[in-house]
């Protein structure tokens with residue numbers, strides 16, 4: 178019989194609505210009402226590792242989860258299901274994806290409606306996440322995100338809607354599988370990538386978003402020896418307003434890695450434009466182009482690369498190669 182470890186971390190899936198419609202964690206976790214529908218085939222082991230909304234989760238909590246999963250693998254667990262708030266779910270999923278070897282199935286899920294709301298999606302998502310984690314094809318796919326009967330990769334999925342149950346989407350590539358009435362179906366496989374087996378995490382890794390007429394003063398806080406790295410969500414194919422270039426140069430002079438992604442929802446940042454502030458100039462200045470990730474995911478990747486102690490060249494390679 179396969180053993181599936183369920184790690185609850187909190188989020189809307191573990192919350193309820195009061196008479197006024199406000200949603201918050203209660204004295205009892207509603208997920209504890211879940212009874213194993215697959216008792217003939219699967220042993221479920223459940224732990225409340227945290228019970229927090231996902232905006233309270235940061236790299237330290239992600240590292241605790243990573244260590245728990247690595248220990249579970251040694252204990253012969255076949256698959257892990259994590260329940261998590263949806264706001265930062267994609268960041269935790271990608272952190273685990275980058276830091277845990279692929280041998281065991283790891284699936285993260287959550288809910289958009291709390292336990293006592295009409296049409297609550299929590300228990301359904303939990304059940305389908307368990308079905309997915311128990312499927313042999315879930316192994317070697319990296320960490321998976323299962324929500325609303327779709328299977329997405331941690332690498333490319335993102336939360337796209339504030340309230341809709343169909344919020345998790347993979348913009349450029351689409352989901353890699355679906356859940357039907359009683360099973361998970363996979364129709365794509367993921368290219369494997371290098372894992373960074375980190376045991377601690379660095380802090381002071383920042384994310385900035387570019388905008389028309391971006392104010393250079395934003396960079397002045399970053400210009401200090403504590404800053405370990407910066408990701409910028411740049412304009413279009415990967416361009417910045419010329420007025421921020423002197424401040425950007427200061428960060429690069431301090432040898433702070435600066436990684437660029439696009440603020441566009443779809444596509445890949447590239448050094449295409451040769452005008453002032455265009456990608457060609459940014460690339461010549463030493464900005465690292467990160468291909469195909471969104472800003473929050475690129476920040477997690479940079480944090481992992483820095484935590485692994487990669488040197489300048491290794492970090493540039495790690496950040497710029499989509500499958501490294």
Ligand SMILES: NC(=O)C[C@H](N)C(=O)O
Pocket residue numbers: 187188189190229230231232261262263264265287288289290
């Ligand atoms: N749907 C959710 O889970 C949102 C909630 N604010 C959280 O991330 O904890």
